[in-house]
Amino acid sequence: MPAPPPDARSQRATVREVRPSGSDGVVLILDLDEPVERLRAGRFFMLRRDDALSPAIPRPFSVFRQRADGGLEFLIKTMGPGTRALAACAPGDRLVAVGPLGNGWPVLEATPEQPLIMVAGGIGSAPFHMAIEDALAGVDGAAPASPEALCLVYGGRHEGLLYDLAEFEALGVPVVACTDDGSRGFHGNVVQALEATWERGDLPRAGRILTCGPDPMMRAVVATARAAGLPSWMSLETYMGCGVGICNGCAVPTAQEGPLGSWPFAKCCVDGPVFATDAIDVAAVGH
Ligand SMILES: Cc1cc2nc3c(=O)[nH]c(=O)nc-3n(C[C@H](O)[C@H](O)[C@H](O)COP(=O)(O)OP(=O)(O)OC[C@H]3O[C@@H](n4cnc5c(N)ncnc54)[C@H](O)[C@@H]3O)c2cc1C
Ligand code: FES
Structure with a gap:
């Protein structure tokens, strides 16, 4: 059974900077209390403010960039209460950060002929x-x-x-x-x-x-x-409750006879969020 990645942990982080991005987004730059090693692209953290302004359940966000000094950047679109609370952060605010989670993009060679x-x-x-x-x-x-x-x-x-x-x-x-x-x-x-x-x-x-x-x-x-x-x-950007494989809130329909096996659902948080498209029922994604 898939489990949370061994490098994942629940910890606190401090907001270093928040800057606007696009018409309804922000880039949130954080310093984790316990910095993490260089991350594979496509992994994510569950984030929420460590105060009453955020919903109790943290929300998942991809790591946008990882700075050489350890700062983590997240690109966040304001949607509802969770993202509004994060977008309203100021430097020094404290967050709960669970991660790094998920598998990330596969490592693939690329050439101009096979981009x-x-x-x-x-x-x-x-x-x-x-x-x-x-x-x-x-x-x-x-x-x-x-x-x-x-x-x-x-x-x-x-x-x-x-x-x-x-x-x-x-x-x-x-x-x-x-x-x-x-x-x-x-x-x-x-x-x-x-x-x-x-x-x-x-x-x-x-x-x-x-x-x-x-x-x-x-x-x-x-x-x-x-x-x-x-x-x-x-x-995939499914809804997530826990991010660590417990709540079943992030079910993704699998492909019959596909590489994920015969069970009809995978969990986006621990099996994904990146899926080879022959492993899942793409037509059912988002329905
Ligand atoms: C692995 C992963 C990585 C993600 N990375 C990012 C990221 O880098 N940046 C970012 O801005 N968002 C990202 N998301 C999506 C983000 O987690 C949601 O937008 C967030 O949970 C919204 O929380 P909220 O409380 O602000 O809004 P909610 O109250 O949860 O939702 C507000 C409105 O947005 C809709 N909504 C919320 N989440 C989704 C969703 N996932 N798909 C479709 N509609 C939705 C709801 O139906 C509702 O109408 C990611 C999701 C996953 C699973
Ligand atoms: S979000 Fe809880 S099992 Fe995936």
């Missing part, structure tokens, strides 16, 4: 900054990728939902920005932007696809990947 294509929708971009940093640096035995071996397709309904776009562009890899209303970049959704990039010949229709964002977007991205014969992985 790693990352497709993000809105706040689903959060786990991709470190994924790009890791791919460029070469971690866990993978060779460093050249910038042309990577591509980030980053979409939102409007420009204000392309959180920290400049920070992604500063990484030096091709970034295809797109918006539903045409306020920034390609006028259309991420699937249309990816198809247009392929058709222009700016990217070979090859390699692997990683995606994170709203469930309908990810289902469309996986359908596009499958139509092109490309393997894909998705990072």
